[in-house]
Amino acid sequence: METRLIKKDLLAGLIKGLAQDTLVYAPVQDEDNVLFKVLEKGMEPLTEYDNTKNAPKNFFFPQQETLMRYLKKERGSELLGVPGVTAEAVLFGVRPCDARSFVLLDNIFDDPQYRDPYYVDRREKTTIISIACTRPPYTACFCTSVGGHPLSSEGVDVSLIDLGDNWLAEFVTEKGEKLMKKLGDLPKGDEQWASKKEALAEKAAGAITTKIPGKDIKPWLDENFDHPFWDTIHASCLACGTCTYLCPTCHCFDITDEIKKSDGRRVRSWDSCMYWLFTHETSGHNPRTSQKQRWRQRFMHKFKYFVDNFDAIACVGCGRCVMYCPVNIDIRKIAQDISKL
C-alpha cells in the first residue's frame, strides 16, 4: 500500500484544491454545528473536529431525490426521463464508523438482484477520504462493540492518520491511488509505519470506554420477541424520528408523486420506522400500532434481522442517536440491559 505524509497545515489547502474541478463534500462549521456540505468557494473544510452532526449517507442516498420526471397528459402520462449520471466526487473527512456504514448500506442498495442505480452510481464515482480517530471524539462512541475500529479503513479509499505534525495518508484502494496522483508530490510515509500503527490503534481502541454486547445478545433476541422487557424502553419516546434520520445505516424511504400543472416527478424521501403511518395499510390494518412495537422493530432490525441477513449489526457505534434523542433513550443501555436478562 502506498503511503504519503501531508503536513498538518497543508491538508485543508489540498482539499480546496481538489474542489476547484471536482465535487467535494467536507465537514464545515455551520453556526454551532459541524455539518457535511458540498464544499463551495470560500468555504473552509475542517480537519480537526469531533464528528459531523449529520451522517454522510445523504451523499449517496439523499434525504430527498427525484427518481424520474413525467408529463401528465389528458389521458395517461409520459415518462420524460430519469436524472442523469452524477459527476465524480470526493467525500472528505469521514470518520471510520461512518465509512463502515457504506459497507453495510451496500448490502441493501447494491444487492445483485436489484441494484439501486441512483445509489450505486454515486457510490462508484465517489472517492472516500477518512480521518481516523486517534483520539475517539465522544464518550458516546462505541464502534469497537459493533464490528468497527477507530483506525479502521473499511469502506475507505484514503485513510488519514494523525501523526502530530503530519497526516499519514494510506492509499487503500485503486480509487485512492488515483486520487494520490491528483494531490501532487508528497513525501513517502515511514517504512516502519505498520508497527507504529499497531500501537496507535491499540491506544485509540483503549480510549473507547463504552462497551455494549453486540452479537452476544443475538441468541436472546432470536427467542424473545414477546418478552416483557420490550414494555420498558419506549415510554418516553416521542416518535420524532431523530434517531433514524441521524443514523448512518437507517435506509427506510418513501416514494411519492409530486405534480405541478402537468409537470410531475416521482420522489423518494427518507422515512422512519418510528412513525405510525409507516406500516399503515389502506384497509386500516397496521401490524405495528404501538411505539413499543416500533421501538422493538428498530432494535431488532439492527441487532437481529440485519445480522440474520448480512451477518453484521446495522449499527456503527457513532453515538448520534444517543447524543441527540430529545428524551435520552440510549440504544447502548438497551443492549446492556438485554445482556443482563
Add this chain to the structure above:
Amino acid sequence: MERNPYVPIPVDVAKITTEVTTKDIKTFRFAFVNKEDEEAFAYLPGQFAELSIFGKGESPIGIASSPTDRGYVEFTVMKAGTVTSELHNMEEGTRMGIRGPLGNTWPLEYLAGKNVVLVGGGFAFTTIRSLINYMLYEENRSRFGKITVVYGAREPGLLLYKDELALWEKRDDIEMNVTVDKGDADWKGKEGFVPAICKEVAPSSENAVALICGPPIMIRFTLPEFFNLGFSKENIFTSLEMRMKCGIGKCGRCNVGSKYVCKDGPVFSLAELDALTPEY
C-alpha cells in the same frame, strides 16, 4: 443495460371487467406497449407487480393472469385509496405503467407430482386463479396430481371470474367447491363458510399441499381443519400482504422479522412463518 427497477414498464389498459355487483372490484387487462417488455416481464403464479400511475403513486397487486395467457397481463383490483380509485376511473386505452414481476411464486416445483388443494376467500383469490389456469394449461396439467378448489364469497354477486368458474365446473380434471355465506333465489351451489366447506370436502393430506388465501379470520378458522386432516405446516402455504413502496427489498417497509414480504415473499409456508416474528 440493466433495467432501472424503479421505472415502470409502459402498458395500455386493454380491457376492464367489472367483477362484482358492488362494482368495486374490477379486472384490468394490460397490453405491453413494447414487445420486448412483454418478454422481459416473465412471471409465474403467485408473483405481484406495482401498478404505477404517474401523479398518483403505486400499488402492489397480485398478478391474476397466468403466464400461459400470452399477450397480456391481468390484475384484479378492489377500489380502496388513491391509486386504486384512479384505476377504477380509467377507461380502456389509457396508458400507465407496471413494475415487476416482483416477489416469489407459489411453490411450483414443490407442487409438481402432488395433489393440490386451493382455498380462497373473498377477493384474495386472484393469484390462486393464476395458478389454476397455469396448472390446467394443457402442457402443464400432467405435472400435477388432483386439484381441489374451495372458493367462497359472502354472496353470489361477489364471486370473481364467474365465466371461468363455470368452465372449470364442467371439467373433470379439477374439483370445484364454490360456496357463498348466503345464497339468493338463483344460487344452486353450496352455502356455508369456507372452513365448514373444507371440513365437508375433507381433502386427503396424502401427498398433498394446501394453498390458503383470504381474510385473516377465514384463515384462522380454516387452518385447524387442515391440521385435523393431517396437513403439516410445511405443506400449507399462504400469501402475505404488508404495506409496500419499493417492492425490491430496499425501503424497509414490509419486513416480517428478517424477511421482506416484497422480495422473500409474498408466499410463505406456515413452517416458514412460524420461524418469523408474528407481526404482520
